[in-house]
Amino acid sequence: MDTTRLAEGLHDHTAALAGAVTGADPEAHVPTCPDWPLRVLVGHIGQAHRWAASIVGSGPSPVPDPFDADPGSPEKWSDWLLQGAAELEDAVLAAGETPVWTFFGPQPAQFWLRRMAHDTTVHHADAAFATGAAFEVGPDLAADAISEWLDILADPATATLNPAFAQLRGTGQTLRLAPEDGPGWLITRTPDGVRWTHATSPADTTLAGPVRDLLLVLTRRLPADRVRVTGDHTLAEHWLAHTAA
Structure with a gap:
């Protein structure tokens, strides 16, 4: 942007x-x-x-x-x-x-x-x-806010700023954020930290809804039930519990 x-x-x-x-x-x-x-x-x-x-x-x-x-x-x-x-x-x-x-x-x-x-x-x-x-919020601004937050979570320095973010490491578990328009975001939890890309690939859990609501759920301003959660609900809950902004 x-x-x-x-x-x-x-x-x-x-x-x-x-x-x-x-x-x-x-x-x-x-x-x-x-x-x-x-x-x-x-x-x-x-x-x-x-x-x-x-x-x-x-x-x-x-x-x-x-x-x-x-x-x-x-x-x-x-x-x-x-x-x-x-x-x-x-x-x-x-x-x-x-x-x-x-x-x-x-x-x-x-x-x-x-x-x-x-x-x-x-x-x-x-x-x-x-x-x-x-x-x-404009959809373009909300989408960039999501990308920026994922950039922060993916940076190795972030876990040193907030130990909770270190809990986002994983063994390949995937989450997808699926807005109503656009490809959305595919997040992978690796042993070295969070990785993400724009993609429509299937994931272990998917959060789908308006990009405004996805941003507010991702930043813990709205509860997860404001969007549609499919797949592994436990994985979604763990992610949200460790990414409060």
Whole structure:
């Protein structure tokens, strides 16, 4: 996905998240982020955008604590969120193809635009579910979010960041994510970690449904019964239990 579309997705979902929380109680519980009130969810997004922008512009810095973020008063949340997204886009465009630090080694600055666009999309869903607002995502953006998450899970460094991900290793078990349009994703659990490709091949277990719902199930924002699960249900349950995002 190109930089223009990722930036569009970042801004669209930042604005939609801001709209979803407008007028809401800052201390309202976020069901899909059970340890966070709404103010922490908002703070995390604006904080993460600024943190990623600083990495692109100045190099790595410690991962910030969402509870330390200060989004300001609720009536200023929208402007604060949109400013952070703009700072990130500006930093990425200024960096161009210059490699920057990431958890997975040096990569083009677009890595952080993609990471934050998809993180914001999922957290937009969190905000919408918490406040009763509508949530929609473009099929192309949802599909790229799935591919990006699988890229992260397949990187050897990921298991060092979260030990639960090491449990995704296997002996050739396969899972297929089958959207209503497109070939979907075939995931193979190998002794060396997760591997994936776009394919329509049969798998030990298949999750099928709209790409929006597949993304939200994969990121544990919706229960598995929101999509059709066929084949080895235990394999699907194990995967979802060890891939919370």
